Amino acid sequence: xxxxxxxxxxxxxxxxxxxxxxxxxxxxxxxxxxxxxxxxxxxxxxxxxxxxxxxxxxxxxxxxxxxxxxxxxxxxxxxxxxxxxxxxxxxxxxxxxxxxxxxxxxxxxxxxxxxxxxxxxxxxxxxxxxxxxxxxxxxxxxxxxxxxxxxxxxxxxxxxxxxxxxxxxxxxxxxxxxxxxxxxxxxxxxxxxxxxxxxxxxxxxxxxxxxxxxxxxxxxxxxxxxxxxxxxxxxxxxxxxxxxxxxxxxxxxxxxxxxxxxxxxxxxxxxxxxxxxxxxxxxxxxxxxxxxxxxxxxxxxxxxxxxxxxxxxxxxxxxxxxxxxxxxxxxxxxxxxxxxxxxxxxxxxxxxxxxxxxxxxxxxxxxxxxxxxxxxxxxxxxxxxxxxxxxxxxxxxxxxxxxxxxxxxxxxxxxxxxxxxxxxxxxxxxxxxxxxxxxxxxxxxxxxxxxxxxxxxxxxxxxxxxxxxxxxxxxxxxxxxxxxxxxxxxxxxxxxxxxxxxxxxxxxxxxxxxxxxxxxxxxxxxxxxxxxxx
Amino acid sequence: xxxxxxxxxxxxxxxxxxxxxxxxxxxxxxxxxxxxxxxxxxxxxxxxxxxxxxxxxxxxxxxxxxxxxxxxxxxxxxxxxxxxxxxxxxxxxxxxxxxxxxxxxxxxxxxxxxxxxxxxxxxxxxxxxxxxxxxxxxxxxxxxxxxxxxxxxxxxxxxxxxxxxxxxxxxxxxxxxxxxxxxxxxxxxxxxxxxxxxxxxxxxxxxxxxxxxxxxxxxxxxxxxxxxxxxxxxxxxxxxxxxxxxxxxxxxxxxxxxxxxxxxxxxxxxxxxxxxxxxxxxxxxxxxxxxxxxxxxxxxxxxxxxxxxxxxxxxxxxxxxxxxxxxxxxxxxxxxxxxxxxxxxxxxxxxxxxxxxxxxxxxxxxxxxxxxxxxxxxxxxxxxxxxxxxxxxxxxxxxxxxxxxxxxxxxxxxxxxxxxxxxxxxxxxxxxxxxxxxxxxxxxxxxxxxxxxxxxxxxx
Ligand code: SF4
Ligand code: SF4
Numbered sequence: 001x002x003x004x005x006x007x008x009x010x011x012x013x014x015x016x017x018x019x020x021x022x023x024x025x026x027x028x029x030x031x032x033x034x035x036x037x038x039x040x041x042x043x044x045x046x047x048x049x050x051x052x053x054x055x056x057x058x059x060x061x062x063x064x065x066x067x068x069x070x071x072x073x074x075x076x077x078x079x080x081x082x083x084x085x086x087x088x089x090x091x092x093x094x095x096x097x098x099x100x101x102x103x104x105x106x107x108x109x110x111x112x113x114x115x116x117x118x119x120x121x122x123x124x125x126x127x128x129x130x131x132x133x134x135x136x137x138x139x140x141x142x143x144x145x146x147x148x149x150x151x152x153x154x155x156x157x158x159x160x161x162x163x164x165x166x167x168x169x170x171x172x173x174x175x176x177x178x179x180x181x182x183x184x185x186x187x188x189x190x191x192x193x194x195x196x197x198x199x200x201x202x203x204x205x206x207x208x209x210x211x212x213x214x215x216x217x218x219x220x221x222x223x224x225x226x227x228x229x230x231x232x233x234x235x236x237x238x239x240x241x242x243x244x245x246x247x248x249x250x251x252x253x254x255x256x257x258x259x260x261x262x263x264x265x266x267x268x269x270x271x272x273x274x275x276x277x278x279x280x281x282x283x284x285x286x287x288x289x290x291x292x293x294x295x296x297x298x299x300x301x302x303x304x305x306x307x308x309x310x311x312x313x314x315x316x317x318x319x320x321x322x323x324x325x326x327x328x329x330x331x332x333x334x335x336x337x338x339x340x341x342x343x344x345x346x347x348x349x350x351x352x353x354x355x356x357x358x359x360x361x362x363x364x365x366x367x368x369x370x371x372x373x374x375x376x377x378x379x380x381x382x383x384x385x386x387x388x389x390x391x392x393x394x395x396x397x398x399x400x401x402x403x404x405x406x407x408x409x410x411x412x413x414x415x416x417x418x419x420x421x422x423x424x425x426x427x428x429x430x431x432x433x434x435x436x437x438x439x440x441x442x443x444x445x446x447x448x449x450x451x452x453x454x455x456x457x458x459x460x461x462x463x464x465x466x467x468x469x470x471x472x473x474x475x476x477x478x479x480x481x482x483x484x485x486x487x488x489x490x491x492x493x494x495x496x497x498x499x500x501x502x503x504x505x506x507x508x509x510x511x512x513x514x515x516x517x518x519x520x521x522x523x524x525x526x527x528x529x530x531x532x533x534x
Numbered sequence: 535x536x537x538x539x540x541x542x543x544x545x546x547x548x549x550x551x552x553x554x555x556x557x558x559x560x561x562x563x564x565x566x567x568x569x570x571x572x573x574x575x576x577x578x579x580x581x582x583x584x585x586x587x588x589x590x591x592x593x594x595x596x597x598x599x600x601x602x603x604x605x606x607x608x609x610x611x612x613x614x615x616x617x618x619x620x621x622x623x624x625x626x627x628x629x630x631x632x633x634x635x636x637x638x639x640x641x642x643x644x645x646x647x648x649x650x651x652x653x654x655x656x657x658x659x660x661x662x663x664x665x666x667x668x669x670x671x672x673x674x675x676x677x678x679x680x681x682x683x684x685x686x687x688x689x690x691x692x693x694x695x696x697x698x699x700x701x702x703x704x705x706x707x708x709x710x711x712x713x714x715x716x717x718x719x720x721x722x723x724x725x726x727x728x729x730x731x732x733x734x735x736x737x738x739x740x741x742x743x744x745x746x747x748x749x750x751x752x753x754x755x756x757x758x759x760x761x762x763x764x765x766x767x768x769x770x771x772x773x774x775x776x777x778x779x780x781x782x783x784x785x786x787x788x789x790x791x792x793x794x795x796x797x798x799x800x801x802x803x804x805x806x807x808x809x810x811x812x813x814x815x816x817x818x819x820x821x822x823x824x825x826x827x828x829x830x831x832x833x834x835x836x837x838x839x840x841x842x843x844x845x846x847x848x849x850x851x852x853x854x855x856x857x858x859x860x861x862x863x864x865x866x867x868x869x870x871x872x873x874x875x876x877x878x879x880x881x882x883x884x885x886x887x888x889x890x891x892x893x894x895x896x897x898x899x900x901x902x903x904x905x906x907x908x909x910x911x912x913x914x915x916x917x918x919x920x921x922x923x924x925x926x927x928x929x930x931x932x933x934x935x936x937x938x939x940x941x942x943x944x945x946x947x948x949x950x951x952x953x954x955x956x957x958x959x960x961x962x963x964x965x966x967x968x969x970x971x972x973x974x975x976x977x978x979x980x981x982x983x984x985x986x987x988x989x990x991x992x993x994x
Contacts, residue, residue, distance in 0.1 A: 019626070019628070019629055020625075020629065021624060021625060021628050024625060037628040039601050040679050043627045049668075050603070050605065050607055051581060051603075051605040052621070052625060053602075053603070053604045053605045053618040053619070053621045053622035053625065054602045054603075054604070054621060054622030054623065054625035054626045054629075055602070055605075055625055055629070056574070056602055056603075056630070057581060057600070058585075058605065059581050059585060059606065060581065060582045060586070061580050061582020061585065062582070063579060063582055064582050064585070064586070080550075083641070084558055084641045084677040085551065085554050085556060085557055085558055085680070085879075086557050086558025086559075086560070086561070086586065086587075086641075086673075087558075087582075087583075087586070087677045088551075088554070089554055089556075089558070090557070090586035090587075090589065090590055091586075092553075092930070094589070094593070094950075107539070108538065108539075109539065111536045111537055111933050112539070112552055112553060112911075113552065113553050113554060114550060114551070114552055115551045115554060116549060116550070116551070116907065117551040117552075117554065117907075119677050119678070120675075120677055121676055122677065123641075123675075128614050130548075130549045131549065132549070133549025133550070134549030134550040135549075136549070137547050137548070137549055137550040138550055140545070141539070141545070141963070152579055152641070153579065153582075153583075153611070153640070153641055153642035153645070154641045154642060154645040154677065156611075157611060157642070157645045157646060158645065185579075185580040185581075185582035185583065185642070186580040186606045186607055186608055186610070186611045186642060187607075187608065188607070189607055196777070209985060221907075314815035317616075334874035339964065370766070375937075398609065399607050399608065400606070400875065402608055408574070447629075448600065448630075449629050449630070452751065466589075467589050467592050467593060468585065468588045468589055468592055468599070470592070471592065471596060471597050471598045472598040472600075472751050473751070474747065475598060475745070475747055475749075475750065475752070476749065476751045477747075477749040477750075478751055479827040517747060517748065517749045518749060520992065
């Protein structure tokens with residue numbers, strides 16, 4: 001494996017497009033780009049546009065982005081799905097939302113699934129009454145600090161006003177903050193719309209609503225870290241070791257009060273740019289908190305990100321401690337890489353997943369000496385590929401216009417002037433393409449057909465995607481690493497995470513079972529001849 | 535404690551469902567459609583539903599689950615999804631070349647009132663359905679019934695769109711298995727074959743959702759009932775529908791449309807339900823029951839008598855799908871166990887009636903609930919009121935099992951955290967033996983775990 005000539009990407013692209021009906025081909029063409037390796041300016045790619053009906057996509061919906069990704073990982077908000085039973089059921093624990101409440105009395109609703117289970121008559125006569133009852137019942141049973149209501153497809157159509165119900169119930173219950181999300185599945189072209197909606201509402205209803213300033217000298221929020229496989233636990237460990245105070249993670253291993261006090265942070269660092277850049281922007285406008293893009297996937301990226309944070313605070317002691325942490329952690333990293341790299345060097349990977357992971361994980365493959373042949377996002381926007389500087393050029397289409405843009409203003413009392421060193425990159429993100437080699441294929445919203453063609457042509461040593469793709473790809477004899485669920489392994493973030501990832505990848509590209517795929521009687525005619533003779 | 539907020543005080547709820555024992559219709563329609571050879575299921579609605587349904591089936595079967603979606607955005611939701619579906623049908627036939635597309639609706643397309651049938655007639659008229667290919671459809675609004683109802687609707691659609699009475703009998707018996715595992719479908723076929731009964735099993739997900747790994751992905755694996763067989767189902771001599779919730783509708787329609795007589799039996803789980811199935815097969819096809827069934831049955835009875843002390847009087851809580859819970863409850867009762875709490879989210883009066891009859895017949899003071907607010911939260915509250923010795927149900931039960939320290943048998947859909955359910959059947963006498971073996975294993979492990987050193991036994 002690994003040692004085969006790679007066909008020219010343009011040829012593959014042509015072959016794929018040839019199969020499509022003309023209109024589809026015209027559309028898909030713009031979402032498939034051969035990267036030119038230009039570090040200054042990435043090529044233009046079409047992204048965040050509607051999926052072609054019938055094309056078999058990786059994508060999910062707005063509700064999944066809102067309830068599943070962003071709000072899912074917070075433990076003490078009751079996430080109530082307003083809709084038929086399915087949506088709530090499928091988002092019930094399937095994103096591995098690990099969380100660690102203090103033993104005993106601390107609230108944790110993570111393992112529960114709450115739904116209004118709308119029936120026929122609720123669709124005909126409206127579901128607000130049932131929703132109100134459900135909120136009341138949830139309150140009576142659990143007395144939570146907050147209840148989030150998530151709208152599913154039919155709710156928007158029949159015109160239930162979840163925000164009105166939320167306001168009413170907040171007033172009625174007194175000590176419970178109830179807020180709604182208009183995150184109907186059809187609202188956008190992918191999960192990404194849901195992230196936006198989630199962030200808007202969190203900003204409006206939760207962030208900055210309490211005034212208990214956390215103690216600590218260097219206060220940081222991590223945005224866009226969802227604690228899959230315990231990633232947030234590992235980052236918490238590193239932060240503590242380095243002497244940084246983590247005010248809140250949005251939203252891995254998080255709780256309500258941490259959001260409500262997050263405006264006291266001195267710095268926001270953004271992991272998954274796609275899912276949460278909105279919060280960073282809004283917090284900067286209102287509270288003056290600067291933000292920077294970081295990446296804790298990969299040992300080098302983690303070290304680099306820590307240094308960036310220390311540099312921001314410009315404190316000698318902190319800088320020194322960060323260096324010590326890096327030094328200490330690097331020993332094991334080097335040992336592991338030295339041991340495993342001979343088995344991974346020169347092997348090839350492809351990543352089609354998420355809205356950041358397809359970028360971040362290339363770093364880990366680099367560290368293993370592996371090459372990324374092709375990559376793309378399931379729900380990225382052009383800026384995730386090309387960098388933030390193209391944001392003003394992005395055409396706003398009907399689907400994006402659907403999502404409320406909330407107007408944020410500077411808060412006179414709470415705004416703080418944080419000094420920014422101009423040595424650091426602020427509010428910047430260069431996108432995925434700049435970090436990829438010339439000749440690599442970049443494909444947005446890849447279809448099943450395209451996936452199969454890529455595998456056929458490139459035969460990568462490993463393919464990264466999600467659960468829907470996993471067994472399809474493996475049936476072709478190529479191992480698939482799930483990057484949404486990590487195949488129930490992890491963590492992969494931070495230093496310990498990098499080691500876990502190296503080991504898992506080395507295992508996957510050397511597992512002997514792939515050599516057993518072919519039965520002996522299919523391998524050579526010699527065997528047949530033997531039997532015939534015997 | 536994973537479910538630390540659950541207490542024993544049961545209060546009536548009207549608005550809130552907590553930890554449901556059901557999910558929505560389309561996932562069942564998708565699963566049923568995968569049991570047709572060369573079929574690509576298609577979900578008419580926004581793509582999130584389709585993604586969720588594919589993920590759920592994939593996590594359970596650990597196999598590729600292919601399906602298209604109409605990918606509605608706001609526009610389609612307001613103006614109707616006709617254009618999306620027409621385009622989807624055209625794209626699917628051009629790119630993925632299935633024999634048949636099985637379309638189901640979602641709550642979204644149902645709420646806006648899209649008429650699938652009408653749209654698909656238009657697709658045909660517009661020449662978007664190639665010669666010799668078919669499109670069938672089923673309405674599956676998620677705010678009615680459950681995943682089981684959706685399964686039933688798609689099986690009904692197979693009959694509605696394809697089965698024909700040509701006037702010439704094919705001498706076969708139709709077998710409608712209901713929502714069971716691929717291995718269970720294989721088991722039903724195997725029982726019929728051993729009896730010498732020619733049959734058409736539909737749907738049939740064996741060899742589709744347990745396809746071998748041979749180094750090439752087959753978009754349409756070798757298994758599945760063929761279109762020709764589905765057409766010919768109208769010429770069969772009889773239909774045995776297993777489970778009234780998932781299979782009766784199709785049998786009824788086949789009777790109405792093609793005049794094929796039918797009977798609804800329980801899914802053959804345990805001894806008595808298997809007895810009834812075998813008797814029926816023998817009767818309708820006019821064949822003798824081969825002697826090896828007697829031996830197989832005898833082996834199961836033998837194991838039960840050997841191990842009866844470990845089963846007797848054990849209190850059990852079970853949750854899941856009605857067609858499976860009914861014969862399973864009966865089987866547990868035959869094992870002298872006490873299935874005291876039985877919960878199914880799928881609505882339908884027949885379920886409570888049957889379970890209550892069983893309670894009465896065997897003298898059990900048990901609780902049963904299905905329909906609205908019949909959920910795992912309630913089941914857990916009952917368990918907190920008075921404990922049980924064993925919990926049986928899908929993967930989500932593991933949270934209760936851990937909190938209450940209960941032996942837990944995974945059974946039903948979905949099972950996300952174990953393998954085996956799709957490979958080793960729980961149907962027929964052979965499957966009965968597997969159920970008993972698993973239950974005994976749990977009890978034996980528990981006894982070993984809890985035994986003080988001086989009472990730790992070698993032989994059990
Ligand atoms: S919107 Fe309806 S069909 Fe879709 S997942 Fe939710 S309940 Fe199921
Ligand atoms: S990187 Fe994400 S939130 Fe960002 S996407 Fe991927 S799984 Fe999700």
